[in-house]
Amino acid sequence: MAALRPTAIRALQAQRGAFRASAPVKAVKPTFQPHFYRITPENVTKWVPSLALWGGAAAGAVTLFFSAVPIFQTDVLKHIPIVASYFEDKTPDSDKPF
DSSP: OOOOHHHHHHHHHHHHHHHHEEEEOOOOOOOOOOBBBBBBBHHHHHHHHHHHHHHHHHHHHHHHTTTTTHHHHHHHHGSHHHHHTTTOOOGGGGGGGO
């Protein structure tokens, strides 16, 4: 019998290592993920902080730009407790034209 060379022994060990038993793979049971088209609860929770920030900025801009409109003052701004005193008309009746 011929003696095996050291490189041949390493090659045999590498071949055996390739076929070594690995850890058993656990089967993953598929579950239903609720969705509406491509919108999932994960996507919604990811976008909520950004949308809230942009919504607050838009509400601030609308309040700023419409604060001079009288119907906006009476319908919206006078119902906010902190802002109501600012838009209260303190002009005496004698100085009003109508």
